[in-house]
Amino acid sequence: MKTTKSYKAHLLAATACGLLAALGLGQVAHASGFALKETSADALGDAFTGSEAKAYDASTAWFNPAGMALLDQNEVDGDVSYIGPSATFSGYNTNPLTGGTVRGVQGGNAVSPAASGALFGVFMLSPDWRLGLSVTAPYGERTSYPGDFVGRYQSLVSSITAVDFGVALSYKFNDHFSIGGGPVIEYFQARLTQALNVPTLSALTGQDPIADVHGDDVGVGYNIGGLYKIDDATRIGLDYHSRIRHDITGTQRITVPTIYSALSPATAALLEAGNSSATTSITMPDSVNLGIYHQITPAWAVMGSVQWTHWALLNSLHITPTNGYPGTSIVENWRNTWFVGAGTNYQLTDRIMLQAGFAYDESPVTDSNRTARVPDANHYDLGVGVQYKITPAATIEFAYGHVFTPGGSIKQTTSGLPTPSGTLIGNYSASDNSLTGGLTVKF
Template identity: 50%
Template sequence: MAGRGWRACARASGTLAALAAGTWLGIGDARASGFALREGSADWMANAFAGNTAKAYDASTAYNNPAGMVRLDQNELDASVNGIFPSIHFTGTNRVGPALTPGTTDGNLIEPAATAGTFGVWSYSPDLKFGFGATAPFGQRVDNPTDFVGRYQSLVSSITDISFQLSAAYRVTDRFSIGGGPVIDYFNTRLTQAQNIGVNALTGDPVGNAYGDDVGIGFDIGAMYQIDEGTRAGINYRSRISHRVSGSQYVYVPPLLAIGSPATAALLSRLDSSANADVTLPDNVSVGLYHDITPRWAVMSDLQWTHWSLLKEITVVPTSGAPTTNLPQNWQSTWFVSIGTNYRVLENLMLQTGFSYDQSPVRDLYRTTRVPDSDRYNLGVGLTWSVLPNVNLQAAYLHTFFASAPINSSASPSAGVIQGKYSVDANSVSLGATVKF
């Protein structure tokens, strides 16, 4: 029994090390490339995120390009609530050695999520504005069933990120403005993974858990130029944010396993420890263009580069003195491109639509069950209704199409090799309101 316990402990130690390394990375997202989120405003979603760097329609410009705040002539508050309904299904197998891992591939492997965005602008003078933005630029939750065929690769993958930005903008000339400010970012992540220790499956698998959080600081800076009365261009840079993520890792031992193999349970408990890792959220550069074709009809576009290639490797350092774990990621930097249009059918009613392409940082060779990411295409529609002179209501719907996502991945020898394909799509809705005062 003791020999089996030590062998079980050794196998769990290896998978828990990989688990710890994975948790500091976070997980893939069904809404934007990598584990990013773009949903922060109904207006953004309606145009499939086109023109965010140059529109400057409302207070959300305090987040996308602070320089656009000089276009707002009143104090303004903007808030949106967003529902994200993704669908991820896996078809394939997991093999440990020559044997197939028993389990299911049925069901949706991801949960619906809710996000929100709140933005404000204070008009100190016609040329000087102050603002704030609070939203969730990263996040998602993947929840594989406990009998998932890939449970030794991953179960729960959760990340929560909340960003708060303070901004100021100044009109340098009649045509040119600048803006920027600090960004405070809270990052929290949790990961679980079944441990393949080779004992009787009737007892249930032990489950490794890892979690951690941190607060980091960055900045955002932008500029806007009014080319002519109906045309403007914007550029914005959002800095990378470095996090020293600190947390713990431990193994949950099922009661039947603890009763039937107390030596194994005792050895698994010795894997509990604290750990930390340095994680850098990527910086990005956005360029946007907005043009009024007529007083009723406008077109807009955005181009964005995101520095995802920063995630070459994640290094986890246990504070207990256990060996450091390195987990290669080999992500690539990505491009996002979008085009949108607005048409004012009535004086108080504007229809909006847009289309965008969002490149994935994950290459086919390095796709994992925690990041089953692929290129995606967004199609958005929405409307803005001016119910009162100083009150606008907004609604939006966004559908996301994903490219095929094949997988051939091995997290560790005891986790096995998972082979197959992920099928992904997502629907999102948003309701928002803007109040001027």
């Protein structure tokens, strides 16, 4: 028999299990893992390719601050995105406590639509110096399954919010070379809930305790880049976004069905005693981004990108209860990823520019480590956009993006309380559509 201390430790482990996965919330729009790339209508229209070298508007303050040297006026760019992903499970969950399968529904679309926004500004300090400001949401989404989901012992609700505030300076050495960079402050918040499969009581009552773990933190990193202009038609940009460490302080709360107190007061009390605060450390991945931009004719330009993201930093997570209970290590085995793509722009008239792009985005999740919280898979991104110059100083931008993904299989076993919560077996089908609108004003 487990001791009370061990029992509580397993309770904390069960509810915290998958917190790392909770930070990767399902089939995230146009990005691998749990990243969000919808920071700019101009970037979405090119399928996020070439942004390190294009430096077309103030969003370069985020994509590559060295590109600010190419802007010759003060400029503000605001963008709003609608992200409509879909991730649907089909399959079953084994129940080792009964020898059969978990009763419940398939869950429907697990990924909720979301809105995201970004704001950028670039300001002239001198002929060679620029100041850039950016507010972006690089990570964020929400997955939600109904309370009677067959995989409720693996996941119910998972959510993440991350907001980055960046300040950057750029300096132009000459007509060919510029550099830029500055600090990034990131606010990070995460929450997960899941059901607990309690021996006898869950099956007898048809009700499960619900565990809720959440926490937040502020971390600091940096963004640095360089831009080399080969000639008037061709330029290459290289940008590095640093990793950002978060020392998260969280709270675990367990909601116990009222009927548990009547049937087994000791079990109910033990569950409620599992309420605790806990801490963990998570490092958001760094990335290296290389882009090229080439103006073929005055009206026609092409661009491309190669990006590497250090997702293997999220290989494991250690949960440390603050009440002295033993900590728990959770292994995720994420891998580093590559993004490769190309785009094109065509200046149809003096006022209208058309955009298109296509890219391959590798996922850090493989068939062997896919979970109900992160049913991510390798995918292809398509982007199209149009920009209309209202006046010489104001341009509106609209872009549409679609993700093509084959989905993937899942075979997830999760530790429960105090015995395994079963193995979720099945497949996920997924897709994603997004719309972004932006307004750029020069002054």
